[in-house]
Amino acid sequence: MAHLDRAVAEEQDARDPLAFARERFSVPEGLIYLDGNSLGALPSGVRAAVLDAVERQWGQDLIGSWNGNGWWTLPERVGDRIGALVGAAPGQVLCGDSTSVQLFQALTAAARLRPDRRTLLTDAANFPTDQYLSDAVGRLLGLEVRRVDPADLEVGPDVAVVTLSAVDYRTGRLWDLEAITRQVHAAGAVVVWDLCHAAGVLPVDLDGLGADAAVGCTYKYLNGGPGAPAWLYLARRHQRAADLPLTGWMGRADPFGLAGAYTPAEGMARARIGTPPVLSMVAVEAALEVWDGVDPAAVRAKSLALGELLITLADGLRAHGLTVVTPREGRHRGSQVSLRHARAYELSQALIARGVVGDFRAPDLLRLGLAPLYLSYTDVWDAMHALEEILTTKEHEAPQYRRSQTSVVT
Template identity: 45%
Template sequence: MTTLDEVRGWDAADPLGAFRARFRLPEGVIYLDGNSLGALPHATAARMRDAIEREWGDALVRSWNDAGWVEAPARVGAKIARLIGAEADEVIVANSTTVDLFKLAIAAAGLRDGAIVAERDNFPTDSYVGSAAAALIGRAFRAVPAGESARALTADVAVAILTHVDYRTAVRHDMAALNGAARASDTKIVWDLSHSVGAVPLDLHRDGVELAVGCGYKYLNGGPGAPAFLYVARHLQSRIASPIAGWWSHAAPFDFAADYRAAPGIARFAAGTPPMLGLLALESGVDLMLEADPHMLWAKSIRLYDLFAERLAQRCPDLAIVSPADAGRRGSHISIAHPNALAIVRALTARGVIGDFRTPDIARFGLTPLYLSFTDIWNAVETLADVMDRAEWRDPRFSQGGVVT
């Protein structure tokens, strides 16, 4: 059985431990919701002040050239490419995850006739987009359970939208195996990497990924509503077209030509003027992530999970973990099912342990190795045990009202 002294020793020897000081983390708070909104890096606050006061305030419009704003979507995309096993010219930052997903779903459907498929039980935006895209272009739409994704990749399916890591349970798809099945049926998979990037090892080339989108404000610590990124394998870029023809994706945007001509390469998947402040905040988060060894990050994530699971079994044996015990089959969060999960999460939040709730009965705790300590996990489970022992979740303050985000 692991002891608190051992846990403190792990923290003292943690090769990633120094990263914690580079984030603004409120005193008395254990933050286990970085898979919903990443913590604020100190460097981001400084970068924002410079962007607002000097680049925007002093240089004004000149900063599009002088400060490199024009190049930022491709520049930040190239940095993200290093995190996901892609080439620099295969990733661009553009729009929100939802808009990027729509663009790639429509673009992939243009390659051949066939239905659009999405997972029924995963993050609902993916199926919302899939259904709307199918209706727009006159295709059939099918929502399938996540566990039946492989069987759904039939010859009459043109596009499948799949989430790599389940947002509720942390169950992770076998990306390479599903891509192999998709190739056999000539189906294009658009992968949603929102709960993967910056959290679990990714190598899109190795695993045969052709199309993907990902979120900037979770493990990449890009800030609330940070712009998303999209990935298109180089061999597909000239074969598919974005359904949103904006001036920023034109081959010569500053010619202001009357007729649209798509830019070559990944730039054709941009659209309108990029949101520069959000993009520069995202770049700060990505730069920080690039300093960390990804193998160390994943190794620490596994140890954080194992400690949480061990302590939970000892202190709260009646609580059921619904995330896979096998690290190769999960992402970087741990989820517990309980009929009163919402009230439990609220009671924990009142005690300074911030996780989140997902319907219908999931208490979810993000494991972010850059800034979480092993002692954080120990103390979080101790607090959870006390909340359960005292039945604090029965307090009407926590059992009534709206949901928590």
């Protein structure tokens, strides 16, 4: 490993303006958690919030909680709180339902904004759900779906929608949202951004970009918990014209009128579908409190610094067959570093056995997520020191770390 003393990481921790935020999370003692890009750590305030929702709100107030405890307004209220983190003015983000549902909503509505165009472009390396749903929307609306490389993006006159992830989930590469949005608009098309690996670690400015639509989850860097609901951004200028495919009763102009025909509500309320997952949304709302007093610019600066430290340490392990896949230049890097190794799965398992939790992506990537609010520089140094010891001693070649046909890889 590169000759970088642990004292360097300790000095960085001593100067860290975000060090206070670590106390807002319940991270198990002795665990180095580098998988926040799959599931964020538990914010300390979530437990009490969910317990109150169960015992007092549900247990005592029962149905009166829809009004008395604000259950009805959770989708808009949580949506606006998320919107503040992604550069969206109030009234443009709604929280509820899964990422898949929100992406289906966004893609279908976006394509219907350009009814005379018959092509949808998606990233050939996009997360599988994004590709599957692009194909499904293509079948539904009779669109040709083409897979492209964002680095060589060409938007022709027949393209209705371009849908890309801001950050490549495998490599951590960050695309130029501003340049791509400008290119798509210049061609007369609509862009739908997937911000699952961006929200909470990147200073995204959806309004400033002039973005059309975006979706994102809340269980990664927003720390909303397993299966937490996703969110949908729809620019105000598109809301009245948006023809959303899922028209549930809560999205109607007068939901309690219980009319047989659908008339959409004004604004983002039309994106409501059915009853929201209240307990999960209470957890998300409480989780978002960790952002109180946090400077997003400081989050990005620490994310980049953590990444630079990890990359420097990884470069010292090249003799062991380890290479850095993630772009080194900060403007092209999200908040994870992916390392390539022929035995990446076995390395991930050996690290977990040592209390260092990252994850694996087939066929040969070790992904290390960098969540700046609860990760320290010494965490990164210690994790890479553990990796060096594993590689040096060939610990990962032990039989118990081999991947079997029944292994579950998350």
